Amino acid sequence: MSRAASKARNQKTFRWVVLGLVGLFLAYPLYALFEFSIRFPLTGKYSWDAWARLFGAGDGARLGPLYVGLQNSLVIALLTLTIMFVLLLPTMVWVRLRLPGLTRIVEFIVLLPLTLPAIVLVVGLVPVYRFIATKVLDTHAIWLAFAYVILVLPFSYRALDSGLSAIDVKTLTAAARSMGASWPTVLFRVILPNLSNAVASAAFISIAVVLGEFTIARMLARENLQTGVMLVNQAAPQVAAAVSLLTLLFGIALLVGLSYITSRQRKKKVRS
Numbered sequence: 001m002s003r004a005a006s007k008a009r010n011q012k013t014f015r016w017v018v019l020g021l022v023g024l025f026l027a028y029p030l031y032a033l034f035e036f037s038i039r040f041p042l043t044g045k046y047s048w049d050a051w052a053r054l055f056g057a058g059d060g061a062r063l064g065p066l067y068v069g070l071q072n073s074l075v076i077a078l079l080t081l082t083i084m085f086v087l088l089l090p091t092m093v094w095v096r097l098r099l100p101g102l103t104r105i106v107e108f109i110v111l112l113p114l115t116l117p118a119i120v121l122v123v124g125l126v127p128v129y130r131f132i133a134t135k136v137l138d139t140h141a142i143w144l145a146f147a148y149v150i151l152v153l154p155f156s157y158r159a160l161d162s163g164l165s166a167i168d169v170k171t172l173t174a175a176a177r178s179m180g181a182s183w184p185t186v187l188f189r190v191i192l193p194n195l196s197n198a199v200a201s202a203a204f205i206s207i208a209v210v211l212g213e214f215t216i217a218r219m220l221a222r223e224n225l226q227t228g229v230m231l232v233n234q235a236a237p238q239v240a241a242a243v244s245l246l247t248l249l250f251g252i253a254l255l256v257g258l259s260y261i262t263s264r265q266r267k268k269k270v271r272s
Contacts, residue, residue: 030248037241050238063236066243069228072141076224077210079145081203084156087149089199092160093191096169110157113150118215121150129220141222148216152209156202163198167191204254211247 038046053063088110095102113121125147133139169191176190192199214226225247233240 030245033241033245033248037238037245040238050236050242053236054239054242063232063239065223065231066225066228066239069223069225072144072223073211073225075142076145076148077207079142080148080152080210081206083145083149084152084202084206085199088153088156089160089192089195090187092157092164093169093187096164097173107157107161111154114154118151118213119219121147122216122219125216125220139222141217141224144217144220144222144224147220148210148213151213151216152206155205155209159202159205160195160198163195163201166198167194201258204258208251208254212251 037050038048040047091106095106128146129143132143172190172194173186176186181190211225213224214230217224217227218230225243229240229243229247232243
């Protein structure tokens with residue numbers, strides 16, 4: 001065996017060992033959470049009662065905040081994605097086409113929420129939500145979508161920026177406009193189909209952020225999935241553990257899907 005082949009095999013073995021150790025490090029807390037959800041702490045006996053209650057068996061009256069929070073989070077996630085794409089995608093395309101000198105400024109503004117702790121955002125948003133509660137007379141959690149748009153902008157911007165960098169926006173736009181296409185047609189029928197992977201990446205990571213957010217919802221006294229888990233934890237901690245485990249697994253699935261989409265984008269770049 002040649003020295004190069006031996007070195008490549010050793011590197012591959014080392015990568016698998018490191019990945020295995022990292023996998024064990026990440027999997028053990030999930031296993032502990034799962035065990036807690038099926039084991040009674042006083043007797044030590046194992047039972048699937050918490051999972052059965054979670055999926056509708058038995059008395060689910062105490063799980064009301066959880067179901068309400070889940071419904072609110074799903075609606076908020078949908079609204080957050082809609083507002084984020086409507087605001088971000090046309091702006092990024094327009095800046096690339098007409099105002100390339102503002103790229104750095106737009107990037108700075110969009111990435112600014114990463115430098116601000118959630119509690120600071122809450123302090124700034126309290127007057128807005130107080131106005132909504134008193135003037136609009138609506139304290140529904142659906143209004144959290146406007147706050148969550150701020151949280152997901154940095155992550156969504158990076159995903160969309162990567163997709164826009166992979167295509168020639170100016171050439172595609174010029175070709176479409178020369179054939180009489182309107183600006184909405186250029187955006188939705190020319191540019192957007194070429195950004196399917198980037199849009200999916202932005203959507204996946206935004207959903208993960210929305211489903212895992214707790215601080216803003218708690219400080220603004222709104223109900224979402226995480227506040228529902230907190231309330232249920234006081235009466236049924238094993239059920240709350242089961243919900244937390246499912247939420248973490250869903251987030252991991254979204255990140256794995258994001259990694260798969262990113263790898264596909266890289267392979268397409270290499271082939272082209």
